[in-house]
Amino acid sequence: MSEVDVRPLAESEYRQANDLFLASLNVPERSSEERWRRSVTRYEPGRAFGAYLDGELSGTAMSLSSSLEVPGGAVLPAAAVTGVGVRADRTRRGLLRELMHAQLADTRGRGEPVAMLHASETRIYPRFGYGLATRTHRVSVSRFRAELRADAPAGGQVRLVDGPTAEKLLPELYSRIATGRPGLIGRSEGWWSTRLFGTLENGGAQRIAVHSDESGTDDGFVLFEPAKSDHHFDDGSITMQVAELHAADAVATASLWRFLLSLDLVTTIAAIDRPVDEALPWWLADRRGYSVDRLDDDLWVRLVDVPAALAARSYGAEDPVVIEVRDAVLPENAGSYRIGAGGAEPSDDPPHLSLDVDVLASLYLGDVTVTTLAEANRINVHDPAAASRADRLFATERPPWCGTGF
Ligand SMILES: CC(C)(COP(=O)(O)OP(=O)(O)OC[C@H]1O[C@@H](n2cnc3c(N)ncnc32)[C@H](O)[C@@H]1OP(=O)(O)O)[C@@H](O)C(=O)NCCC(=O)NCCS
Structure with a gap:
């Protein structure tokens, strides 16, 4: 099988990548010159990637520099992922996987603890650690x-x-x-x-x-x-x-x-x-x-740096719980975290709850409760009393809302 090579796009490739993206979404027309003069300003150097198969640009993904407000009011630097598409004759050969891995490594390298996107289809992104976080x-x-x-x-x-x-x-x-x-x-x-x-x-x-x-x-x-x-x-x-x-x-x-x-x-x-x-x-x-x-x-969130993201938000007044996080794509995030009213930090204590990193992202902004996700078998509950404590720790005053398409 041919090798997939992923690298940042050169400026001269932006338009080709944008056309590839629009074609992947089945958008009927290409950008007019006038529209392109605007669209090109979304591209920030180093933030747009190409996936090359046999040396030919065959897939692309980019991100905008952005930020995300988290419970308690802290605002974290964030990568707003967009422009994701693979050429129709080259899908299901791992191009998206390579693009996602390169982009997550890049986001970590930039010190952005979260990435976020709007998904064309809901089944694509959980495997890369994205969880539905606002509706x-x-x-x-x-x-x-x-x-x-x-x-x-x-x-x-x-x-x-x-x-x-x-x-x-x-x-x-x-x-x-x-x-x-x-x-x-x-x-x-x-x-x-x-x-x-x-x-x-x-x-x-x-x-x-x-x-x-x-x-x-x-x-x-x-x-x-x-x-x-x-x-x-x-x-x-x-x-x-x-x-x-x-x-x-x-x-x-x-x-x-x-x-x-x-x-x-x-x-x-x-x-x-x-x-x-x-x-x-x-x-x-x-x-x-x-x-x-x-x-x-609405917004799908990926906690790229779990300890930093968990430490940045506030929690309700409740006794702590220890949550074990699994992260197959960014294994440096895997481990247990003690979360209490005073904050969150890595812990060696036995976990009360275990979950995948995409499930943690769904809890992160307060859109859904631990109880609901436990009922959905998305959380392993080792101590039932901890689930309702975790509900109160993660609860927010108002439901989260993004309200920005990208
Ligand atoms: C979605 C898209 C980018 C996937 O690209 P791809 O190169 O075919 O994906 P990959 O081959 O890397 O697949 C990685 C994994 O995701 C799965 N996957 C990919 N697209 C999927 C889809 N639409 N639905 C469900 N699973 C999907 C693959 O089966 C594979 O699973 P595995 O890890 O179990 O092997 C591509 O199909 C595309 O361009 N679609 C149209 C445009 C679009 O929807 N873009 C996303 C905008 S948010």
């Missing part, structure tokens, strides 16, 4: 039924901004307000450049509204655009798709929803990536105007 709601709101109650939070102003203005405002605004919940991540410059490509000024349909509080400080924004349809005024229905809505507090969030619900001619607001505990249905006079269409899996 989101996909919701629809009927504009004619979904009036906000008189006591829903209100205040400040909403204004539309054009693309160039958004490019100046949004990166700073996002990094100022996207805090206070585990799962929120940092966005690179290249990420923003690509995200804002489809605005009206660039010939796209994407529009942007910004909320500012009573003192005039910007504290929230929403990106939205109409779904493609051949609607007519007499019998048409227009769905407005919300790509993302981030806000500092309930007043800004409710005000942006109120704005969306005031858009003339629109029948439905469809939003992806909403937090599972969003208060919107409680703000509505008729909550049946709101529906959760899907619970999506």
Whole structure:
């Protein structure tokens, strides 16, 4: 069998790698020159890899420099893994495996204790130690039924901004307000450049509204655009798709929803990536105007440096448990860790619980309990009393939420 060689891509190979990735996802078109000028800014030197078979570029994976907020508020440097694809005639020959191993070694070498990604298919990444760590709601709101109650939070102003203005405002605004919940991540410059490509000024349909509080400080924004349809005024229905809505507090969030619900001619607001505990249905006079269409899996997390990642988050007030972690891909992580209210550290004590590193990642941000994962036979429980203690140690005030596609 031919040897797979994995190495960082040269700059001159970025576009070929990007086209390979788009083809692997069955995206119908290649990047236009204009779009590529934006997309290329996502590539950071040394962070994009090629897998070569018989000397030919046949697979690729890259990461953006990012960060991840963990329970307790610490923000860890993180690799946001994306652009993963293998040429259709060269799949199932171990190219992804080689790419993943090279990328995890690179992430460790950079001192980034976590890697994260959104998975095209859920069965691909657990073998490399990634566990599902946050989930989101996909919701629809009927504009004619979904009036906000008189006591829903209100205040400040909403204004539309054009693309160039958004490019100046949004990166700073996002990094100022996207805090206070585990799962929120940092966005690179290249990420923003690509995200804002489809605005009206660039010939796209994407529009942007910004909320500012009573003192005039910007504290929230929403990106939205109409779904493609051949609607007519007499019998048409227009769905407005919300790509993302981030806000500092309930007043800004409710005000942006109120704005969306005031858009003339629109029948439905469809939003992806909403937090599972969003208060919107409680703000509505008729909550049946709101529906959760899907619970999506969102961020998959890989604890690349388990001791560092465990030590970085906070834990609930409870007696300690000792957890044995198995990690076949990065065996330096394998071992037992004592986790208590004061923190986490390696331990030689006999374990109360044993689990694989991808299962630990699912517990890490607080999305699921130890009890549930033990019921799923994903955790070996050696001491039943320890499972409920671990539930209280890993519990978070709010469910984690990412809300950023990449
Ligand atoms: C997913 C993809 C990158 C896998 O690449 P690949 O080179 O075929 O994967 P490998 O041969 O290295 O497979 C490694 C292991 O993962 C398994 N695997 C790979 N793709 C899988 C899939 N789609 N579903 C389930 N298992 C999969 C393989 O069977 C193999 O298992 P093993 O460890 O038991 O032998 C490739 O199929 C692809 O490009 N798919 C379309 C684009 C895409 O989905 N990209 C991911 C974006 S998040």
